[in-house]
Amino acid sequence: MVVELLERQRLGIVGFGAFGRLVAEVLGPHFDLKVHDPAYTHATLADGSDIAMGPLQDIARCDVVVLAVPVAAMRGLCLELGPMLAEGTLLVDVGSVKMHPMAIMVELIPAHIEIVGTHPLFGPQSIGNTVAGKKIALCPVRGTRWRWVSAFLRRLGLDVIVTTAREHDQELATVQGLTHLIAKVIVEMGPLPDRMTTASFDCLVDAVNMVKDDSAAVLDAIEASNPYAADVRDTFFERAAHLRGQFDAQSTP
Amino acid sequence: MVVELLERQRLGIVGFGAFGRLVAEVLGPHFDLKVHDPAYTHATLADGSDIAMGPLQDIARCDVVVLAVPVAAMRGLCLELGPMLAEGTLLVDVGSVKMHPMAIMVELIPAHIEIVGTHPLFGPQSIGNTVAGKKIALCPVRGTRWRWVSAFLRRLGLDVIVTTAREHDQELATVQGLTHLIAKVIVEMGPLPDRMTTASFDCLVDAVNMVKDDSAAVLDAIEASNPYAADVRDTFFERAAHLRGQFDAQSTP
Numbered sequence: 372m373v374v375e376l377l378e379r380q381r382l383g384i385v386g387f388g389a390f391g392r393l394v395a396e397v398l399g400p401h402f403d404l405k406v407h408d409p410a411y412t413h414a415t416l417a418d419g420s421d422i423a424m425g426p427l428q429d430i431a432r433c434d435v436v437v438l439a440v441p442v443a444a445m446r447g448l449c450l451e452l453g454p455m456l457a458e459g460t461l462l463v464d465v466g467s468v469k470m471h472p473m474a475i476m477v478e479l480i481p482a483h484i485e486i487v488g489t490h491p492l493f494g495p496q497s498i499g500n501t502v503a504g505k506k507i508a509l510c511p512v513r514g515t516r517w518r519w520v521s522a523f524l525r526r527l528g529l530d531v532i533v534t535t536a537r538e539h540d541q542e543l544a545t546v547q548g549l550t551h552l553i554a555k556v557i558v559e560m561g562p563l564p565d566r567m568t569t570a571s572f573d574c575l576v577d578a579v580n581m582v583k584d585d586s587a588a589v590l591d592a593i594e595a596s597n598p599y600a601a602d603v604r605d606t607f608f609e610r611a612a613h614l615r616g617q618f619d620a621q622s623t624p
Numbered sequence: 625m626v627v628e629l630l631e632r633q634r635l636g637i638v639g640f641g642a643f644g645r646l647v648a649e650v651l652g653p654h655f656d657l658k659v660h661d662p663a664y665t666h667a668t669l670a671d672g673s674d675i676a677m678g679p680l681q682d683i684a685r686c687d688v689v690v691l692a693v694p695v696a697a698m699r700g701l702c703l704e705l706g707p708m709l710a711e712g713t714l715l716v717d718v719g720s721v722k723m724h725p726m727a728i729m730v731e732l733i734p735a736h737i738e739i740v741g742t743h744p745l746f747g748p749q750s751i752g753n754t755v756a757g758k759k760i761a762l763c764p765v766r767g768t769r770w771r772w773v774s775a776f777l778r779r780l781g782l783d784v785i786v787t788t789a790r791e792h793d794q795e796l797a798t799v800q801g802l803t804h805l806i807a808k809v810i811v812e813m814g815p816l817p818d819r820m821t822t823a824s825f826d827c828l829v830d831a832v833n834m835v836k837d838d839s840a841a842v843l844d845a846i847e848a849s850n851p852y853a854a855d856v857r858d859t860f861f862e863r864a865a866h867l868r869g870q871f872d873a874q875s876t877p
Contacts, residue, residue: 490820497823508820532820542817546825552867553806553828559863564795567743567761567785570750572799574831575806581824595874604868610812611864614805615857621848 379403383433385448387411389495389586390465391439395422397502397527398437405429431455438464441588442596445472449479458483461516465489467547467592469510469536477512485514488536490543496581503528508543510536544599551593552604554579632656636678636686638701640664642748642839643718644692648675650755650780651690658682684708691717694841695849698725702732711736714769718742720800720845722763722789730765738767741789743796749834756781761796763789797852804846805857807832 382402384391387410395404396416405423406414407430414422430436431452440448445466456462462484466472469488476486488510498505507529511517521531534542557563557579568576594600635655637644640663648657649669658676659667660683667675683689684705693701698719709715715737719725722741729739741763751758760782764770774784810816810832821829847853 492820492822506820506822534820539820542820545813546817546821549810550822550825550828552864552871554824555867556860556864557802559867560798560859564799567745567759567787567792567795568799569745569759569803569834571807571831571834572803574827574834575803578824578827578831581822581827591874594871601872604871606813607809608864608868611805611809611861614808614812615861618805618847618857619854621844 380435381433383430383436384439385430386439387414388439393495394437394439394465405433427452428455435461435463442466442468442472442592445475449475453480456481456484461485463487463489465491467589468597469539470598471596473510473512473536485516486512487517487520488512490539496584504530506530506532508532508534508539510534510539540597541599544597544603547593548597548600548603549607550578551582551590554582558583633688634686636683636689637692638683639692640667641692646748647690647692647718658686680705681708685710688714688716695719695721695725695845698728702728706733709734709737714738716740716742718744720842721850722792723851724849726763726765726789738769739765740770740773741765743792749837757783759783759785761785761787761792763787763792793850794852797850797856800846801850801853801856802860803831804835804843807835811836
């Protein structure tokens, strides 16, 4: 027990939105946890346990600092946080895109700070009861401690996919870009039929329901901050327009 | 045993495509089965059992005749089959649209023949091991034996939804029209990522996989023969175009 306490590292989280909360719930039991979010003075987890909140200076002194803020807030945060970080700190982000935020971190975070990019490929809507078997992308950016992060996440049962920011964004442009685009369109079409449904339509609705409550910041990251997302949209709409013409031409008048 | 044999009714199926086959597998054990399909001289079920094949005249003498042909073949078939049917025959179809084929049947099938429209809301890709719990739409068209059909299907464990052809086509224009449209576009986009996938994307891919091998005739029925499908496509594309503009305007250059 004493050994565990001695080994226990301090984990700081900046941002207590859906993903910051998720990180707190999953990693909280393994670290001394502290959270900074200007929108909160007090925070509790789903199980009712209190979380220590603190100013950004306190978070900067943690062994591991997780940034869980919108992509649009990344530059401002790194400018403020960078000079506060001490050598030996490991900086991790959890954003839905990797190239753009990683570039900001490399530019603004002092060279003696190690950086690892991650993207949990699940969220509050799809996590279920456990992270075991869930996928997480991991991009080594600066330093070697990504190996420790990877091993730690694997011990939690996560399926860790080590990749580059570019590979990640290319693949996720389709995976997330397409799902969120389709989900958003379907949600905007209004209430969906729920009586005479097929198994395939039920799957489509499941997909929609998992992402429809994602924040505007997540949608923005996926569609606007992923440099490959516009290409995926273009291809989708080109094919769709072509098909639409075919169906309309065949339709029974 | 003797009683069962005496009570056993003759079931004729016209068309041995994916749905004719499905009907034969599910209903075969409960009837004396005979199938007509000009494309086959011999037919076996998935379990290897032989099926009696016969000319259309033989099928016309069955107690129940199931039409499992493409919508486009319906008029020609009804013109040929109508005069062959004896009073007391129950005619059932299994098409993915109901208004158009039901209108053809009512026009061309003699008034003394009872007609029931059905649409199993599942297919070879989504049936799994059993029809229990699966949905089937049932449209009473002519006569009262739809009650017997409904009770029989319920005894098989099916969830029978009694509806009108119009209600069916309105609801399915979204349920199937949207699913097949999206699936077709996604399939045309080429191989999908399968490494860094999210749960919602996996659901989307499940939906695509369930319908991507449907025949061109099914797709044609869903998109071209359903009078409400074009409206659903229009709404989808309007919303999508609007959203596309929003995302493109926000994109990081």
